[in-house]
Every structure is written in C-alpha cells, then in structure tokens.
Amino acid sequence: xxxxxxxxxxxxxxxxxxxxxxxxxxxxxxxxxxxxxxxxxxxxxxxxxxxxxxxxxxxxxxxxxxxxxxxxxxxxxxxxxxxxxxxxxxxxxxxxxxxxxxxxxxxxxxxxxxxxxxxxxxxxxxxxxxxxxxxxxxxxxxxxxxxxxxxxxxxxxxxxxxxxxxxxxxxxxxxxxxxxxxxx
Amino acid sequence: xxxxxxxxxxxxxxxxxxxxxxxxxxxxxxxxxxxxxxxxxxxxxxxxxxxxxxxxxxxxxxxxxxxxxxxxxxxxxxxxxxxxxxxxxxxxxxxxxxxxxxxxxxxxxxxxxxxxxxxxxxxxxxxxxxxxxxxxxxxxxxxxxxxxxxxxxxxxxxxxxxxxxxxxxxxxxxxxxxxxxxxxxxxxxxxxxxxxxxxxxxxxxxxxxxxxxxxxxxxxxxxxxxxxxxxxxxxxxxxxxxxxxxxxxxxxxxxxxxxxxxxxxxxxxxxxxxxxxxxxxxxxx
Numbered sequence: 001x002x003x004x005x006x007x008x009x010x011x012x013x014x015x016x017x018x019x020x021x022x023x024x025x026x027x028x029x030x031x032x033x034x035x036x037x038x039x040x041x042x043x044x045x046x047x048x049x050x051x052x053x054x055x056x057x058x059x060x061x062x063x064x065x066x067x068x069x070x071x072x073x074x075x076x077x078x079x080x081x082x083x084x085x086x087x088x089x090x091x092x093x094x095x096x097x098x099x100x101x102x103x104x105x106x107x108x109x110x111x112x113x114x115x116x117x118x119x120x121x122x123x124x125x126x127x128x129x130x131x132x133x134x135x136x137x138x139x140x141x142x143x144x145x146x147x148x149x150x151x152x153x154x155x156x157x158x159x160x161x162x163x164x165x166x167x168x169x170x171x172x173x174x175x176x177x178x179x180x181x182x183x184x
Numbered sequence: 185x186x187x188x189x190x191x192x193x194x195x196x197x198x199x200x201x202x203x204x205x206x207x208x209x210x211x212x213x214x215x216x217x218x219x220x221x222x223x224x225x226x227x228x229x230x231x232x233x234x235x236x237x238x239x240x241x242x243x244x245x246x247x248x249x250x251x252x253x254x255x256x257x258x259x260x261x262x263x264x265x266x267x268x269x270x271x272x273x274x275x276x277x278x279x280x281x282x283x284x285x286x287x288x289x290x291x292x293x294x295x296x297x298x299x300x301x302x303x304x305x306x307x308x309x310x311x312x313x314x315x316x317x318x319x320x321x322x323x324x325x326x327x328x329x330x331x332x333x334x335x336x337x338x339x340x341x342x343x344x345x346x347x348x349x350x351x352x353x354x355x356x357x358x359x360x361x362x363x364x365x366x367x368x369x370x371x372x373x374x375x376x377x378x379x380x381x382x383x384x385x386x387x388x389x390x391x392x393x394x395x396x397x398x399x400x401x402x403x404x405x406x407x408x409x410x411x412x413x414x415x416x417x418x419x420x421x422x423x424x425x426x427x428x429x430x431x432x433x434x435x436x437x438x439x440x441x442x443x444x445x446x447x448x449x450x451x452x453x454x455x456x457x458x459x460x461x462x463x464x465x466x467x468x469x
Contacts, residue, residue, distance in 0.1 A: 020433035
C-alpha cells in the first residue's frame with residue numbers, strides 16, 4: 001500500500017479540465033464503490049457496450065449524459081483514457097507489455113477482472129478539450145495491440161473500447177478478425 | 185462534513201462501567217451534533233459505510249464491521265476479558281487508563297451525584313467479585329461470612345446501589361479494577377481490596393474529560409476525512425497542459441505529478457503511480 005502518499009490517483013490527459021468541487025464529488029462517488037474497486041472512469045462503456053458517463057468532449061456540442069439509462073456507479077468494460085482513477089491501496093500497475101498510447105483504458109479493466117476485482121464508471125462530470133481529429137482511424141499498430149489484448153485476456157467477459165462506436169446488435173465486430181480481416 | 189460514529193457495544197446494563205462508558209460516549213457525541221448509532225454485534229455481512237468512524241471497545245476482536253476508520257477504546261487490559269492483545273496499526277487508540285495502554289486518555293464521568301455519603305447509620309459489610317473471578321483470589325474467601333454480595337443483577341438500579349452502599353460499613357472487592365471501589369468510597373464505605381490495590385485516577389482525569397472528548401473527536405474526524413487524491417499527467421504538449429489542465433479549479437494543495445513524453449502510456453503511467461509515494465507537490469521524472 002502506498003500509504004505515504006495519496007489514496008486515489010487521477011491519471012488524466014493534459015487537456016482535461018476539472019471544475020471546482022470535482023475532487024470532492026469524485027471522492028464521494030468513489031466512496032460508494034465496493035472494496036473490490038481497482039480502477040474507475042468518468043466515461044466508458046457498460047457491460048452491454050453502451051457508452052456510459054457524464055462528460056463533455058468539446059469537439060461535440062452536446063454533452064454525454066447517460067443518466068437516463070444508467071444508475072451510477074456502473075460496472076465498466078472499458079474507459080476512455082482521458083481520466084482513469086486508480087485505487088492506490090491495491091498496488092495496481094498497468095501491464096507494460098502493452099506499448100503505444102491507446103487502449104490502456106480497456107486493458108486496466110481487463111486487469112482488474114483478472115485480479116478478481118472490479119472497474120466502475122462513476123458520475124463525475126468533467127470536460128475534455130480534445131484536439132485529436134475525428135478523422136483518426138485505427139491503424140496497423142492499433143490492430144496489432146488490439147489483437148494482443150484479445151490474445152492476452154482470453155478469459156475476459158468482454159473486450160471493448162470507447163474508440164469504437166459499435167452498434168449494439170453487432171458485438172462480434174469487436175473481434176480482431178472481423179475488425180481487421182486483412183491483417184489477421 | 186461530520187463523519188458519523190458507529191459504536192459497537194453490548195446491550196446497555198448499568199452494572200458494567202465499560203458498557204456505561206460506551207453509551208456515555210454516544211450521548212456526548214450526540215450532544216455535540218454527531219450522528220451516532222450503536223451496533224451490538226456483527227452478522228459478518230453488514231459493513232460500516234465508508235466515511236464513518238467505528239468505535240470498538242477492547243473486548244471486540246479485529247474489525248468485524250470492516251470500518252475504514254477505526255477507533256479502539258481500551259476500557260480494560262487488552263485481551264483480559266476478550267478481544268485482541270494487539271491492535272492493527274491503522275487503528276486510533278484511546279484508553280480509559282494509562283494502566284491499560286499507552287495511548288491518549290478518554291475517560292468520561294460515570295458516577296452519578298447520588299453516590300455520596302448520606303451520613304446514615306451503617307452496619308455490616310458487602311463484597312463484590314466482578315472481574316476478580318478471573319484472578320482466582322475469590323477461591324480464598326477474605327470477606328466476612330455474613331457479608332452481602334453485590335452482583336451484576338443486584339441491586340437492580342444505580343440508585344438502589346448507592347442507598348445500599350450507604351448502609352454498609354465495609355466494602356470488600358476481589359476486583360481491583362472497578363469503579364465500584366470509588367463509588368463505595370464516595371458513599372462512605374471503608375474499602376478493602378483483596379489482592380493488589382490499583383491507584384484510582386478517576387477523580388483527577390475526569391475533571392479533564394471535556395478536552396479528552398474534544399481531542400477524540402478531532403483525531404477521529406480528521407482520520408475519517410483523510411482520503412488523499414493526487415493527479416498524474418503525461419505531457420507531450422506544454423501549451424495544451426498550460427491552457428487546460430493547469431487551469432482546472434482544483435485545490436492547489438493537491439499534488440499533480442507530471443511526466444514528459446514517456447516511452448509508452450503504460451510505462452509512463454506506472455512511473456506516475458510510483459511517484460505517489462513521494463511527498464513532493466510537483467515532481468518530475
């Protein structure tokens with residue numbers, strides 16, 4: 001346990017903005033989680049693959065608010081990497097075999113499950129002043145890492161990422177062989 | 185925000201100073217505006233809500249309510265009656281007497297005003313075994329054969345006990361660690377302690393009880409509110425960091441660790457996670 005320092009780490013992107021009171025709100029919502037929580041996010045996907053959370057990506061005029069569908073906290077299958085909250089008491093570390101700068105918001109959930117613990121999306125609105133263009137598309141490197149994730153976490157209940165806007169009735173598209181048929 | 189208290193205590197009974205102390209603590213906390221509930225046991229399933237402070241007397245082993253903030257009130261020698269002899273390092277410990285544990289004192293007034301010498305005619309004696317049952321001293325009877333025994337069940341009320349002690353000349357006790365000794369003295373009895381006599385510090389410390397309870401509240405509330413948060417960020421564009429994250433309306437006292445252009449996200453984030461062991465307000469790796 002990293003008792004000398006903090007209890008909770010907020011790993012955030014450099015272009016995230018947190019309003020006054022966010023820390024207090026976040027710690028209050030974190031306090032509602034079961035002891036098994038290892039990682040939490042503010043925006044991600046629920047276990048059915050639905051986007052989940054309260055969040056503003058400033059590239060989009062409307063805000064994400066899935067409060068009509070979700071009663072928070074919600075068990076997550078992946079997080080957007082913009083904000084990942086880590087329970088420091090659990091000694092969690094990201095699996096460094098994953099290179100690059102994407103999909104660690106998925107992997108940390110898979111790692112939590114592998115440890116027999118849990119991952120949650122909490123209700124803690126914040127803003128992402130993101131400038132990455134929407135024209136971004138998964139490349140070969142991404143495909144390689146995505147496949148590695150599937151190969152490594154074979155027993156995972158679900159593997160998903162917020163970079164995919166997947167229709168609910170087509171969950172198989174998330175399988176690497178369907179997503180990147182040429183590379184497989 | 186005031187953290188609520190959960191006190192684990194047996195069902196109230198007037199004939200145990202320890203039990204009375206736990207309920208007096210409840211009253212004192214309520215009087216000061218804190219939410220308090222008394223829990224008489226654990227089914228192993230219900231756990232104390234986060235943000236609450238659980239108070240256990242020394243007779244409760246472990247942390248059955250799985251409280252995040254635990255205050256242990258040592259009301260007797262650890263492990264003598266029940267419970268552990270050592271406590272978890274995370275527990276905040278207070279003691280009724282320095283004889284029991286090296287910890288800050290928390291002693292509350294438990295003797296009512298009607299324990300006083302009424303100067304009435306007295307005769308005969310009485311005796312009390314209490315915790316003396318555990319010492320073996322009681323096997324070698326030292327009290328007169330016609331002495332009347334005070335038991336956990338009799339006298340039935342505290343008022344009746346005070347009246348009874350005003351009728352007796354001598355009070356024998358096989359329990360050298362009982363408030364009954366002081367109550368008998370206050371009622372004018374000559375007190376005979378069978379075995380080693382312990383010096384009572386009740387009167388001295390009780391004068392200071394208000395500050396003791398204030399200290400108890402201050403320490404436990406601070407501990408309940410101690411969830412510490414730090415931020416960590418990997419930076420590849422200082423301008424964006426300066427213009428966005430650094431403008432966040434976060435208490436400047438909250439640490440923000442940053443890391444410039446790591447080899448990969450996972451390696452960078454792990455370095456940040458390791459940095460939380462440091463106390464520096466802003467650290468660079």
